[in-house]
Amino acid sequence: MNWLTNAAHARWLENETDALLDFASGAMVEEGFAYLSSEGEQIPAEGSQLWLTCRMIHCFALGSLLGRPGSATMVDHGLRALSGHFRDDVNGGWYAQVGPDGPMDDTKAAYAHAFVILAGASAASAGRPGGKELLEEALTVSLQRFWREDEGMVVESYDRTFTDLEDYRGVNANMHTVEAYLAAADVTGDDTWLERATRISRRVVDDFARNQSWRIPEHFDANWQPLLDYNMDSPSDPFRPAGATIGHWFEWSRLVLHVRAAWAARGVSAEDWMLEGAQALFDLGVTEGWDVDGADGFVYTVDWDGKPLVRERMHWVVTEALAAAAALYRVTGDANLAAWYQLWWEYAAVHLIDTENGSWVHELAPDNGPSATVWAGKPDTYHAVQATLIPRLPLTPVLAPALAQGLLDTH
Structure with missing residues (x-):
């Protein structure tokens, strides 16, 4: 039985999509969307964070x-929050975190601004008022503030006034910029965004990853020199963990396949590194991430020899492995990918999907018991929602534009 071609499994995925959206609906607050606890309760002290609100x-x-x-209604509410509470009308861009009394964090980061683009693109695809305008504004900010044409990458973060630029450069922000630019290309019809997404992907996968035995360096200095010892004193950081991040290998594997499919749809032959890199990243993620320490699940990070560094299990890593397996199967038809896909959904159903309190448990200990070392609560449904939809959609266009074109379950 191949679940990736099974109509009954698609119906199960649809039910899980609905359950996740139902849980997420409890996050709505005046300023956007709140950070939710493990029981789905709002945590006021966390305010509304830009990246989370945009993902919602x-x-x-x-x-x-x-x-x-x-x-x-939820989309429209979020768009109002971005045009009001989050927007910096003086300096441009959007604040990182807001509360009832105004900004709680007024920095401007490429990571979060990538999600403003994605929110705008998806809202525009859904025909929501203000979505197209948000997308256009967010792309302008990205191009003027974050994109570096000579480097083919985005820089990391600024202060409120876009004056002081952080010396650090990060692959995570660039990864989500690829995701955002792919959506922008589909929605606007401007292939310049696809070209930029390709340039980022080529440098990260065909250069940084290849030269590090496919273990993607995440942290760099201002000249894009890798900082392989970065955060070794705080290896469990949720956004800048030490070492190499297993889940990002799967995420890049899938994103490269989206890029590849987008060019193919435009009649452009794929570059050799694309499928090679996607396959290599997926295979290494399985080899060095899954069940490597005596229990099922993916470790969070590994060192530069591929040994587990942070052994806690993050829910989002499983979702990205599922999505990558589905994407790679779409390209290769390899039955082994379908087997991994089934195994990982089985793991998710047993260990991660919370049928009592809703959504997915965000973190488990190395023995798959309770843990909150990196992620407390359940603030994020984005990874899990996408894992329920990517197996049901083509690789291009990306999610929201594909749904808008009626391509669900048509591949």
Whole structure:
């Protein structure tokens, strides 16, 4: 039985999409969307964070395109928060975190701004008022503030006024910029965004990853020299963990396949490194990430010899492995990928999907017991929602534009 071609499994995925959107609906607050606890309760001290609010807009835009009543209201609410509470009308861009009394963190980061682009693209695909305008504004900010044409990459973060630029450069922000630029290319019809997504992907995968035995360096100095010892004194950082991050190998594997498919749809032959890199990253993620320490699950990070560094299990790593397996199967038809896909959904159902409190447990200990070393609570449904939809959609266009074109379950 191949679940990737099974209509009954697609119905199960649809039910899980609905359950995740239902859980996420409890996050709505005046300033956007709140950080939720493990029980789905709002945590006021966390305020509304830009990256989370934008991910919620994206998820509810997908819900609206799936015909889920109430989702459009959530999208519109999030768009109002971005145009009001989050927007810096003086300096441009959007604040990183806001509360009832205004900004709680007024920095401007490429990571979060990539999700503003994604939110705008998905809202525009869903036909929500203000979505297209948000997308255009977010792309302008990205191009003027973060993109570096000579480097083919984005820089990391600024202060409130876009004056002081952090010396650090990060692959994580660039990864989500690829995701955002792919969506922008599909929605706007401007292939310049696809070209930029390709340039980032080529440098990260065909250069940085290849030269490090496919273990992607995450942290760099201002000249894009890798900092392989970065954060070794705090290896469990949620955004800048030490070593190499297993889940990002799967995420890059899938994103490269989206890039490859986008060019193919435009009649452009794929570059050799694309499928090679996607396969290599996936294979290494399985070899060095899955069940490497005596228990099922993916370790969070490994060192530069491929040995486990942080052994806690993050829910989002499983979702990205599932999505990458589905994407790579779409390209290769390899039955082994379908087997991994089934095994990882089995793991998710047993250990991660919380049928009592809703959503997915965000972190497990190395023995798959409770843990909150890196992620407390359940603030994020984005990874899991996408894992329920990517197996049901083509590789190009990307999620929201594909749904808008009626391509669900048509591949």
